[in-house]
Amino acid sequence: MMTAVFSNSSMGEAQRRELLYGGEVFVYSATPASRELVAFTRELIADAFGGRDPETAQHDMAVEEFAALLADLKPRFIHHPRCKKLLPAIMEELGCVPERTYFDVPRLRTSTSDDYLSSGISYAFHPHRDCWYSAPFSQINWWIPVYEVVPENVMAFHPQYFDRPVRNGSARYDYGEWNRTSRLTAARHVRSDTREQPRPEEPVELEPQVRVVPEPGGVLLFSGAQLHSTVPNTSGRTRFSIDFRTVDVEDVRDRRGAPNVDAACTGTTLRDFVRSTDLAAMPEELALEYESGALSGAS
Template sequence: MILAEILRLNSASRARAYAGEVLVLRQVPSALALCARFSLLLRGAGSTFDVDASETPFEQREDLCQTFELDEEVGVLFREVFREAGVEGGGTYWDRPRLRIQQSGCGVDDVANSKLFGHGKFSSTLPPHRDTWASNIMQQLNWWMPLEEIDEGRTMCFYPELFDRAVPNTSTGWDLDELRARRKRGLPYPQLPELDHEGVAKDPLVSELMRPKYVRPLVGVRPGDVVVFSGAHLHSSVVNTTGLTRYSCEIRSVDARDLRKGIGAPNVDGEAARVPLHWFRNVDNQKLKLTAA
């Protein structure tokens, strides 16, 4: 995957991301500190987590994810990543940090059932999807960071030829609020919209462009690098068979000014009924709104 190196995420670089470029900020000090903090949580005193095990019990993985995501220092460092990237806190909204633990040989997550993987919160190997099939917010940017070294066999990948081409999917009728309501009642619900495999099979061009020769794994990034891309990109996890675990973290952001101006990535195939703006909050814990603040 060709990466476009940037020094700051400003309106010009956001526009590049909305057009399909995958951006990278190199060796961000706070991202390096985030890696160090994660290593301490993973290997520090009292930790019993087997770093490269292939079948760690789910409860242990869930505990590590929750520890990382709720850690006060981790929260501070994520805010510092945004600041060092030149992002203004007041006009920028985000969801929450996520830790991904992808063990070797784990296969692809069953995203059709949110009762798995801690009600969908702790997924590790996601199938091809656009985040915007769920969020319906075309200004969404994904921030992705490897916490330890990665390689071509344990990373994520993109389908760049399908960035601006409609792909059959199950976003019609999917609803974030319904997902949350079902979780509370312990009922299954799709964790996220995914490919409509029957529809894809009937579309020769889409089927062709999903073949391995068109798929671009994310390589050339190291711990401390921050990758930023549009949530409208079709992307997935590379199925890990390396014998080593992939550790990465991510967060999503929305620039409120771009949202209100209608500046964003193209929506070529998203059909979710709602736009769940309340998914995102700013540094002052205010919910995202379409109206001016």
């Protein structure tokens, strides 16, 4: 399959969703709200690292100290009320219909260089689809770099697998069980990560691949069904990025989304999503329908 990358597209949001569900990728220049989010995130990071340069601090800190710092910083970012105001603003700037658009909490991600810390609180993701982790097939992923990024510390997409199944461990993954037993232990996994996470169970061809390098505050959009991975960071600098996910509630209701080619997990992440306009919860009847396992991706 060929994947096209649309840059600063002016097409309507409904058409964009359809193309995203078909495996295309979109990238946008920084918006006023995304710049504000990046500036705020840099303030939190600077406060956490004191006088250290956060991109190079890994070279001067014990890995356990670095992990402990992130274990405090990341929840402060995730739960800060300012994020709940800025994310809907970014979505609206890029054409989303606020009344229909639901989002989950933003996450501050780190990718340290040269395998300094690649598990637990700074997990380096193997090739995966978010749909292996109980995400709905209408999920759109949003990714925003906080500082300058380079091809050696971003994400890689593996578009040849968008419509091609990969044997994987998603059948052993249940989102409810993950929340009960594994999510809160991330900071303990410093040297290795023993938590059960869906991963390929056959060799995956990592080439050809697509790497997109947005400016700080630039916004990358892709389907949660897209196979993607963390590029092994050889840049010498820790990469900081923000990601969150959105769904259009009418697409959720009407079962519109990317095809399910290989996911067999149980549970659903839909209860993590709130409405852009007023932070109302996802309708429980929709979460229950997806949790029952009766629904799959688009045919």
